Amino acid sequence: MKTPDGQQIRAVIYVRISQDRTGAGLGVERQREDCEALAERMGFEVVRVYPDNDISAFSGKKRPGYRRMLDDLDAGTATVVICWHTDRLHRSPTELEEYISLCERRGITTHTVQAGELDLATPSGRMVARMLGAVARQESEHKGERVARARLQKAQAGEWAGGIRPFGWGLPTGGTRVVADKKTGDEIEVPVLDYDKAVPGEAALVLESTEDIIAGKSLRGWVQLLADKGVVSTMGNPIGTIEWRDILLRPRNAGIVIYRGQPVGRGKWDVIVPEPTWRAAVAVLEDPARRTTPGNRPRWLGSLLFECGKEGCLCPGPMKVSGTGNKDHRPAYRCQLGQVTRRADVLDDYVRDVILERLSRPDAAGLLLPLADxxxxxxxxxxxxxxxxxxxxxxxxxxxxxxxxxxxxxxxxxxxxxxxxxxxxxxxxxSKDPLVDLVGTADPWAVWKGMELEQRRNVLRALVTVRIRPGRRGRMPDGSYQDMESIEFEWKRTP
Missing domain, CATH: 1.10.287 (Helix Hairpins)
Known part of the structure; x- marks a missing residue:
């Protein structure tokens, strides 16, 4: 088909599928083939194809292909839009009105494989487009209600709602099914999985990590351990700190079914973490005091834990570590008003020695919290x-x-x-008492050495408050220049 001056009419094709479960893009490919066949029958020259794969028009998410098409049409790229059906273009009245305005301004017509031609430059064409848009939106809303109801029913029945295989579950049943390869589109056989059955190796990692988090170990340490073991996500990607935290926080681990953020019952799947243990880990992971950025991650035992003990000092919070400003630039604990300063390495070692000496005494067992009844x-x-x-x-x-x-x-x-x-x-x-690994052991020094910094800080938090008073100047009786008698220990637990 040509224009009155003999030029061939230029057209663009828009294709979209709301949900691509295989990731192969086969839905948009079939639409493209049908649209190209229509363009050939009509005699249009197709100058560009705009795909939006796995994006719903009803959801309100940005459709990059659609937005590029509108910009190009406004720039005069083509005067015809071809799509499989009008509901591929719009399921929102707002979007439809924007599209109508563009078509009126640029003289653009719309041809569909399923619904024929729409001339949005005419009142009747706009009326038909709006009616089709209203029907499409009603279908989307109705579908949304059906999907929500189906998901609620699954949740109430304790069944898995579907999606990506959750880390920790999905044992092969021995059967296979045919799916499209995500890269090539070829049909391949994949194993059928039972998402109610725990995968022993993955489940053990989740349980062990949950217990370690309660004991004070870090997420970073666990992520490094996973990397060393070659453990990846169920999508085959490396697991980062945020991803592993999300895995440990899942109510599913404790057999709890969640619908729209609220617990609605117990799941039929294998429980891999006892609920009390899971809740204790959640309390630790969601503690605002635990959340730090890489820049302010504690590097010293008493950072933001040691208190200024100078009488009358009105410093607003615990002591921080910074450079001393001398020629050696050695880190030091500083009162936030600068009135008390102590070398960080010397003070940390002294506090460590006092703590371990206290936990090595015969009566140290009396410092432990009573076991749960x-x-x-x-x-x-x-x-x-x-x-x-x-x-x-x-x-x-x-x-x-x-x-x-x-x-x-x-x-x-x-x-x-x-x-x-x-x-x-x-x-x-x-919850686990942070002192339990140190009390009663033959060599608490070796245990302390094997602990992560955050575990040591948890021992400090649980056992004692350390206050730093101004020290005497000059050489001390032991020959050092550090006045350790000015370090005050207020023990939080007694036998």
Whole structure:
């Protein structure tokens, strides 16, 4: 087809698929082939194809291919748009009106494989486009409701909702299924996985790491361990600190089903972390005091833990470590008003020696926190089950019309407050005393040496408050220039 002056009409093709489960792009490829066949029948010259793969028009996410097409059309690249159906272009009235405005301004017509031609320069063409857009949006909303309902039903039944294989689960069943290769599009056989069954090696890593986090070990150390072992994500990518933290925080680890951010029941899958242990780890990982950027990661035992002990000093917080300003530039603890300064390495070594000496005494076992009472833990677990049951009963009563929305909200608020208290007590019962590895061991010095810095800082936090008072000047009786008698230890635990 040509223009009145004999020029061939230039067209562009737009293709989109909302959900590409295989990643092979086969849906947009089939649309492109149909659109190219239509262009050939109509005699159009196709100058460009704009694909948007695995992007929904209804979701509101940015569609880069679509936006480039609009810019090019406004610049005069073509006067015809070809798509498989109008719902490939729009499922939003706002987007449709923008497209209509552009078509009116530039004299652009739209041809579809399924719905024929739309001349948006005419009132009737715009009316048809708006009607088709309204139908498409209703279909999207209806589909969204169906998907949400299906997901809620799966969650209430304790079933896996689908998606990428979660790290820790997915044992092969022995069967296979045919899928399209993500790179080539060829059909290949892949094993069928049971997502309710834990993968022993991965599950063991999650459990061990969860327990280590409670004991004070760092995420960075675990990520390095995973890298050393060659462990990767279920997508085959290296696991970073943020990714591993997210894995440890998953309620799924403890068998808890979450729907829209709220627990709705117990999963049918294998539990790989006991719930109290998981909750104790969550409390550690979500502690705001733990979150640091690489720039302010503690490098010293007492950084932001040692306190200024000068009488009358109004410094706003604990001591920090910085350069001393002398010719050696040796790091030093400083009061935040600069009134007390001590060499960091000397002070850390002295505090370490005092702590280990105290934990080496015969009465050190009396410093440990009492073990959780098994009968008390069992009672807390029974309370948890009973409170969750009351929540379920209350929700059923609301569904049956026996209680109204305000009664549901009030009752749920009370029960959830009680449940939070019980869960906090369970998490505390699962927490590990940071002193336990040092007390009773034949060589606490060797144990301390094998600890990560954060574990040592946890021992300091749990056992003693250290205050640094101004020291005497000159040589001390032991020949050093460090006045250790001005270091004050306030023990938090007594036998």
């Amino acid at each position: 098994e009968s008390a833990v069992a009672e807390l677990q029974a309370q948890q089950v009973e409170l969750r049951g009351r929540l379920t009963t209350l929700a059923s009563a609301f569904g049956s019309g026996l209680v109204d929305a305000s009664q549901l909200a009030e009752g749920s608020s009370v029960i959830n407050a009680q449940l939070s208290t019980v869960l906090a007590q369970l998490a505390a019962a699962a």
